[in-house]
Structure formats: C-alpha cells, structure tokens
Amino acid sequence: MATRTVIKLGSSTVAEPTGHPRVDVIARIATAVAARRAAGEDVVVVSSGAIAHGMQVMGRTGRSSVIEDLQAASAVGQGKLFRVWDEQLAAEGVRSAQVLLTFFDLMARTHYLNARATLERLLAWGVVPVINENDTTTTDEISFGDNDFLAAQVAVLVGADRLILLTDIDGLYTADPRLDPDAQLVREVHDFEGLSRLDIGHSTSPLGSGGMRSKVVAAEMASAAGIVTVVANGVRPGALDAVLAGAEEGTRFAPAEARHSSFKLWLKYAKPARGTIVVDAGAAKALKTGGTSLLPVGITDVRGEFDAGDAVHVAQGAVVIGKGISSYTAGELRQVVGLQSPRVREVLPRASDEAVHRDYFVLA
Ligand SMILES: Nc1ncnc2c1ncn2[C@@H]1O[C@H](COP(=O)(O)OP(=O)(O)O)[C@@H](O)[C@H]1O
Numbered sequence: 001m002a003t004r005t006v007i008k009l010g011s012s013t014v015a016e017p018t019g020h021p022r023v024d025v026i027a028r029i030a031t032a033v034a035a036r037r038a039a040g041e042d043v044v045v046v047s048s049g050a051i052a053h054g055m056q057v058m059g060r061t062g063r064s065s066v067i068e069d070l071q072a073a074s075a076v077g078q079g080k081l082f083r084v085w086d087e088q089l090a091a092e093g094v095r096s097a098q099v100l101l102t103f104f105d106l107m108a109r110t111h112y113l114n115a116r117a118t119l120e121r122l123l124a125w126g127v128v129p130v131i132n133e134n135d136t137t138t139t140d141e142i143s144f145g146d147n148d149f150l151a152a153q154v155a156v157l158v159g160a161d162r163l164i165l166l167t168d169i170d171g172l173y174t175a176d177p178r179l180d181p182d183a184q185l186v187r188e189v190h191d192f193e194g195l196s197r198l199d200i201g202h203s204t205s206p207l208g209s210g211g212m213r214s215k216v217v218a219a220e221m222a223s224a225a226g227i228v229t230v231v232a233n234g235v236r237p238g239a240l241d242a243v244l245a246g247a248e249e250g251t252r253f254a255p256a257e258a259r260h261s262s263f264k265l266w267l268k269y270a271k272p273a274r275g276t277i278v279v280d281a282g283a284a285k286a287l288k289t290g291g292t293s294l295l296p297v298g299i300t301d302v303r304g305e306f307d308a309g310d311a312v313h314v315a316q317g318a319v320v321i322g323k324g325i326s327s328y329t330a331g332e333l334r335q336v337v338g339l340q341s342p343r344v345r346e347v348l349p350r351a352s353d354e355a356v357h358r359d360y361f362v363l364a
C-alpha cells in the first residue's frame with residue numbers, strides 16, 4: 001500500500017486545447033484525492049496548465065515560444081487555475097494550498113529544507129499541496145524545464161513512494177502513436193537502457209512541453225530514488241482510479257534497488273551543461289574512483305562560456321566522464337588552469353579551492 005503519492009497533471013490533462021481548465025477532470029482527480037486522504041494516504045498534486053490557461057484568458061491561441069509571453073501568461077493563468085483546484089478539492093472536503101517552486105528553492109540547501117518542512121507541515125495538517133513552477137521568475141538556467149522534472153523532484157523531496165504522471169495518452173508506446181499507428185503500449189519498464197530501442201520523442205500534445213521523453217527521464221530519476229512511477233491517461237475516466245488501486249494501467253516504471261540523492265539525480269538528468277572542463281588523467285581517475293572534488297590543478301582546458309553555478313561537462317579528452325556545477329565562471333577558470341591551490345588564491349583571492357565540488361558532481 002502506497003502511503004505518499006505525487007500526482008502530476010500535464011497541460012493537456014488540466015486544460016482543453018483552447019486553454020480552458022477541464023473542470024470535469026480536476027473534479028474527478030479531487031474525488032480520487034479525497035478518497036486516498038480518507039484512506040490515510042498523503043497526496044501531493046503537481047499541476048501544469050497556468051500558461052495554457054493564461055494564454056486563453058488573454059485571447060491568444062497556440063503555444064508562443066516567446067519567454068516573456070509564457071511568463072506573463074503563467075502569471076495570468078496560475079491564480080485562476082488554482083482557484084479551480086481549490087474549489088473542486090473543497091467540494092470534496094479537502095483543504096488545499098498553492099505552492100510555487102523555483103529550481104533555486106530545491107537547489108539551495110536551506111531553501112530545499114524549508115520547502116520540505118513546509119510541505120511536511122501541510123501534509124501533517126491534512127492539506128493537499130497543489131504545486132506548479134513559479135514561471136514568472138525562472139530563466140532557462142534556473143528552470144526545471146518541465147513539470148515532469150518538477151514532479152519527480154517533489155516526489156524525492158517528500159519521500160513519496162509513488163509518482164503518477166497523468167497525460168493525454170495511455171502511457172509510453174513503442175513510438176509516438178500520433179505519428180505511428182502501429183505503436184504498442186509498453187506495460188512495464190525495468191531497464192531504462194532498454195528504452196533506447198523505442199522511439200520516445202520530444203514531440204508533445206498541442207499544449208505540452210516535454211513530450212514522453214521528459215516523462216521517461218522523470219521516471220528514471222524517481223526510480224533511482226526508489227520511487228515507482230506510473231504514466232497514465234488523465235483524461236480517460238477510471239484510469240487514475242485503476243492506478244491508485246494498483247491495477248494494471250498505463251506504463252509502470254519499477255524502482256531501482258540503489259538510491260541516489262535528489263540533487264545528483266537532478267544534476268545528472270535534468271540540468272543542461274553549458275560548457276566543458278577538460279581534465280588530466282590524474283584528475284579523471286580521482287573523480288571516477290576517489291569521489292574527490294575537482295581542483296584547478298587537474299584542469300587542462302576550458303571550453304565554452306558559463307557562469308559560476310552553471311552545469312558543465314567534465315571530460316578526459318573527448319570522453320565525458322561526468323557533470324558538475326562549476327564554482328567559477330569560464331573566464332575565471334581559464335586564468336587558473338593547471339595551477340596549484342596557493343597560486344589560485346593569489347590570482348583569484350575570493351575563489352573557492354574546488355572548481356567543481358564533489359557534492360555537485362555526478363559521474364556520467
Ligand atoms: N513513445 C511515445 N509514447 C507515447 N507518447 C509519445 C511518445 N513519443 C512522443 N509522445 C508524445 O508525448 C505526448 C505527451 O507529452 P506532453 O504533451 O508533454 O504531455 P503533458 O502535457 O501531459 O506533460 C503525447 O501526446 C505524444 O504525442
């Protein structure tokens with residue numbers, strides 16, 4: 001029996017193609033959430049749809065790719081969308097709370113702990129958090145990129161044992177059924193590497209943003225944290241109830257045995273690298289087998305432009321061995337390539353000893 005479930009609804013589940021909230025879908029989810037709460041289960045909802053609804057309110061159709069439009073539309077749509085959630089959950093006797101998170105909230109340790117403590121308190125109060133990304137203040141660099149990632153991060157954050165990603169399709173298919181009529185539904189995934197045989201596209205429903213690809217990556221992150229993920233149809237009545245009852249429905253991604261920290265999962269799967277730090281053989285070995293931090297002395301080249309706080313690939317020659325968060329800008333790092341730490345301090349007195357700290361590094 002699951003004790004804590006995160007249910008994520010994609011834009012195409014929450015909103016009609018016009019951007020209007022699907023009140024019937026939200027009402028059905030609210031009924032299911034109330035039933036789970038009554039059975040003693042904690043439920044967290046992650047709801048997309050703010051941008052889609054905001055665009056509709058503003059009389060704009062189609063999905064703009066202009067970031068200012070998306071952020072402003074989210075600001076218009078979010079409050080109105082949450083109101084629908086609040087009303088539908090209240091009609092089932094369930095209190096709800098709007099929680100808007102940014103990537104920084106989960107990346108900075110103190111914010112992460114605060115977000116976790118707040119969600120724990122809400123759950124202890126019997127309140128259902130309805131979470132979305134705080135789109136108005138995010139930029140490419142500090143965005144989850146997709147609510148599937150956000151939902152997986154939230155599942156890790158609250159220690160969920162189940163993540164349900166509801167979309168407009170029955171689950172993961174061997175190819176995008178919109179493009180390939182012979183595509184078959186995949187019932188169970190144990191081995192993420194085996195998925196490379198499938199045609200899992202970035203193509204989305206008209207309102208979605210990450211496609212099935214981002215759901216699979218989110219499932220892989222959750223799986224690595226020991227959480228079961230089910231991708232199922234959120235529009236078809238009965239599908240969610242079947243998933244909640246543990247019946248065969250949608251695509252189930254089994255949890256992995258070994259667990260990794262949420263931050264490292266996010267870094268590995270979600271954060272795009274903006275440049276590359278090339279290291280010598282000694283540094284590569286230390287990173288691969290010693291779990292050490294990367295110091296400027298082990299660096300031989302810096303490629304691309306990035307800021308401190310950006311993710312970078314770490315490579316030995318042409319082979320990427322891992323990904324980490326750089327403590328330096330690319331320009332600063334170029335000034336200290338190959339230097340011992342005392343020399344680094346002379347050149348850049350305020351810089352940290354580590355170019356990439358071990359806590360912010362994952363092997364490829
Ligand atoms: N192998 C696949 N199996 C299922 N769907 C796929 C696949 N490849 C691409 N897709 C597309 O992914 C879409 C769902 O992703 P998306 O629109 O981002 O959903 P949401 O808005 O629910 O997050 C489906 O409608 C489908 O067109």
Ligand SMILES: N[C@@H](CCC(=O)OP(=O)(O)O)C(=O)O
Pocket residue numbers: 009010011012047048049050051052074132133135145146147148207208209210211
């Ligand atoms: N925060 C955005 C979510 C965008 C997004 O990830 O959408 P989806 O791929 O449909 O889950 C919104 O509310 O519109």
